[in-house]
Amino acid sequence: xxxxxxxxxxxxxxxxxxxxxxxxxxxxxxxxxxxxxxxxxxxxxxxxxxxxxxxxxxxxxxxxxxxxxxxxxxxxxxxxx
Amino acid sequence: xxxxxxxxxxxxxxxxxxxxxxxxxxxxxxxxxxxxxxxxxxxxxxxxxxxxxxxxxxxxxxxxxxxxxxxxxxxxxxxxxxxxxxxxxxxxxxxxxxxxxxxxxxxxxxxxxxxxxxxxxxxxxxxxxxxxxxxxxxxxxxxxxxxxxxxxxxxxxxxxxxxxxxxxxxxxxxxxxxxxxxxxxxxxxxxxxxxxxxxxxxxxxxxxxxxxxxxxxxxxxxxxxxxxxxxxxxxxxxxx
Numbered sequence: 001x002x003x004x005x006x007x008x009x010x011x012x013x014x015x016x017x018x019x020x021x022x023x024x025x026x027x028x029x030x031x032x033x034x035x036x037x038x039x040x041x042x043x044x045x046x047x048x049x050x051x052x053x054x055x056x057x058x059x060x061x062x063x064x065x066x067x068x069x070x071x072x073x074x075x076x077x078x079x080x081x
Numbered sequence: 082x083x084x085x086x087x088x089x090x091x092x093x094x095x096x097x098x099x100x101x102x103x104x105x106x107x108x109x110x111x112x113x114x115x116x117x118x119x120x121x122x123x124x125x126x127x128x129x130x131x132x133x134x135x136x137x138x139x140x141x142x143x144x145x146x147x148x149x150x151x152x153x154x155x156x157x158x159x160x161x162x163x164x165x166x167x168x169x170x171x172x173x174x175x176x177x178x179x180x181x182x183x184x185x186x187x188x189x190x191x192x193x194x195x196x197x198x199x200x201x202x203x204x205x206x207x208x209x210x211x212x213x214x215x216x217x218x219x220x221x222x223x224x225x226x227x228x229x230x231x232x233x234x235x236x237x238x239x240x241x242x243x244x245x246x247x248x249x250x251x252x253x254x255x256x257x258x259x260x261x262x263x264x265x266x267x268x269x270x271x272x273x274x275x276x277x278x279x280x281x282x283x284x285x286x287x288x289x290x291x292x293x294x295x296x297x298x299x300x301x302x303x304x305x306x307x308x309x310x311x312x313x314x315x316x317x318x319x320x321x
Contacts (some may be wrong), residue, residue, distance in 0.1 A: 001112060017226060046112065049213035051135040053205070057221035065228055069314035 008042045015039075029059035029067045097220045133210040133289040140211040141215065142295040146274035148257055149295075153302055160306040161249075186315040191233015198226035205288045206300035210289040216296045220303030228311050238321050255302025260292050 006058040015035040036059025043052035110116055123134055123144060132137040141149050202222030209215030231239035268277035274291070281288030 005112065042200040050135070050215070053214050054097075055217050057225070061225045062221050065311060066223070067313055069311065069318055073314070073318045 005045055008038070008045045010040050012038050026071055028069075029064050029071060032067070033060050033064040036063075089136065095217055102277055128283055131276070131289055131292060132283040133292050135191060135210055135215070135285050137213070137298065138209050139289070139292060142292045142299075143274070143276070145197050146263065149264060149299070150274070153259055153299060157252060157302065157304050160252065160310050163310060164249075164313045167317055172237030172293070184208050187233055191229055192238075194233075195229050196225050198229060199223050202226060202304070206297065207286060209296040209300075210292055211284060216299030216301075217303050220300045221307055223300070223304040224307030224311065227308050231315060236315075239315070245308075245312055248312065252302055254307060255298045255300070255305060258298040259302070262291050262298065266291070 012035075015031075015038040019028060019031050019035050022031045036055060039059060040052045040056045043049070043055055084273070117119075127136040127139045127144070128134055128229060131139040131143055133143075200221075202219045202225075204219070205214035205222055206219030208214055208268075209219065227242060229241070230242050254287040265277050267273050269277045271277070276289035276290040276292070278294070280290045283289075287293070
């Protein structure tokens with residue numbers, strides 16, 4: 001394993017920890033998006049471009065988008081009460 | 082259970098898990114020394130047999146095309162279900178839409194990126210048989226272009242961007258088209274999803290026979306499904 005590969009694996013591990021430790025759901029959604037980008041870098045470094053593209057669109061675009069829409073809905077409901 | 086007991090329990094189980102994972106990963110072959118014979122065989126023969134330079138795409142849409150059909154219908158069923166559930170519970174009372182983006186710079190940048198994003202998505206779909214990417218990835222990129230209209234522009238601009246009644250039609254056409262192309266293989270006297278079209282020259286846009294059409298079908302299905310999903314969530318947010 002090269003130094004670059006080891007470094008990206010360590011970054012992904014740190015990113016996963018950051019997602020778990022983020023308490024506020026909105027902050028967690030954004031950290032999750034960044035974690036998705038870290039995974040994309042991991043897949044590129046390990047020469048899997050197809051998987052990297054899938055992770056990019058699912059983990060950094062589609063999932064945070066739905067998550068943010070849900071949070072906006074819940075937040076709005078809290079304001080109404 | 083007290084906090085100390087919980088932390089101790091976590092530490093013990095985390096150590097056991099780490100030891101098991103470390104033991105398991107130590108037994109994996111090194112990077113670049115994959116030993117799966119089927120994968121290596123496909124890597125050698127796929128481009129010659131299917132005229133698609135992206136072996137991943139030829140596996141997804143040809144050698145494992147039936148699996149992809151199943152996955153497509155999982156997405157189809159999931160999105161339709163979300164739509165049905167959300168519409169069932171939606172309040173009919175409508176509020177005036179709020180425009181939350183006030184910065185002209187963000188609006189200008191966002192709206193000018195919409196065309197580029199959709200074009201990039203179409204390009205990723207179209208080149209799915211040649212370079213990394215394909216219907217799924219490109220479809221999501223196309224859909225995110227429309228979400229950008231809402232995120233950087235306004236709900237009003239998003240509403241004006243399309244007749245959203247056609248989304249279900251697009252999703253169904255993509256999913257049904259996949260099956261229809263698959264059945265064409267049966268009708269031609271071969272197997273389900275077998276190629277029935279001329280293969281063309283490998284590396285050209287118009288090559289790989291039915292793989293290209295299946296890929297386009299998935300692109301249509303995924304982009305329509307994602308927009309539909311986002312649309313249903315957005316209607317929930319704006320009409321509360």
